[in-house]
Amino acid sequence: xxxxxxxxxxxxxxxxxxxxxxxxxxxxxxxxxxxxxxxxxxxxxxxxxxxxxxxxxxxxxxxxxxxxxxxxxxxxxxxxxxxxxxxxxxxxxxxxxxxxxxxxxxxxxxxxxxxxxxxxxxxxxxxxxxxxxxxxxxxxxxxxxxxxxxxxxxxxxxxxxxxxxxxxxxxxxxxxxxxxxxxxxxxxxxxxxxxxxxxxxxxxxxxxxxxxxxxxxxxxxxxxxxxxxxxxxxxxxx
Ligand SMILES: [Zn+2]
Numbered sequence: 001x002x003x004x005x006x007x008x009x010x011x012x013x014x015x016x017x018x019x020x021x022x023x024x025x026x027x028x029x030x031x032x033x034x035x036x037x038x039x040x041x042x043x044x045x046x047x048x049x050x051x052x053x054x055x056x057x058x059x060x061x062x063x064x065x066x067x068x069x070x071x072x073x074x075x076x077x078x079x080x081x082x083x084x085x086x087x088x089x090x091x092x093x094x095x096x097x098x099x100x101x102x103x104x105x106x107x108x109x110x111x112x113x114x115x116x117x118x119x120x121x122x123x124x125x126x127x128x129x130x131x132x133x134x135x136x137x138x139x140x141x142x143x144x145x146x147x148x149x150x151x152x153x154x155x156x157x158x159x160x161x162x163x164x165x166x167x168x169x170x171x172x173x174x175x176x177x178x179x180x181x182x183x184x185x186x187x188x189x190x191x192x193x194x195x196x197x198x199x200x201x202x203x204x205x206x207x208x209x210x211x212x213x214x215x216x217x218x219x220x221x222x223x224x225x226x227x228x229x230x231x232x233x234x235x236x237x238x
Contacts, residue, residue: 157196
């Protein structure tokens, strides 16, 4: 099984690893990784593996194998066969993109604070991100939400993590805001992400350490997606 270093420290941009296996489709399994695995609305990381001879294998994305649960690093087409089990590699993620995901991801947590309704879906991007909410009767506009969101960001709250057991999680169902994404189970513990004293929810994604790192964002669209469903989009403001 692969050690998920990005869960403990989202700021790691490189790490040394050993290739455990290369599948028939060319996907690569490592003993440890800093590549975020696609999930919870956050895209998997891209980057490259550097071999000891200095050559690179480009990684286009990373995802979990549905059947085996293995974490798969997907190599660029045509680069199959460049690594073998036992090879030592250095992982490099595309940090510029990942950091944008971290900033957007943390901003979406805060969006769920200023829009206190059940989240039914979401997607994180490097340019734009969105959350879908179940809102019977919306009484807000883009400008008002942007103002509230920026107020929380500018309060520069610390973002911290702690782990609780599955049983403790079951005893606090109100922590789960995202109906579409249940917290990852199976390991016996669930990771909670706290933003100051304004937000606390289970999440396996990558976040910034302080909300000021998010920078300026704006709510750019509130779309009507069905009877009670509202899709709220945010973007960075440069
Ligand atoms: Zn999160």
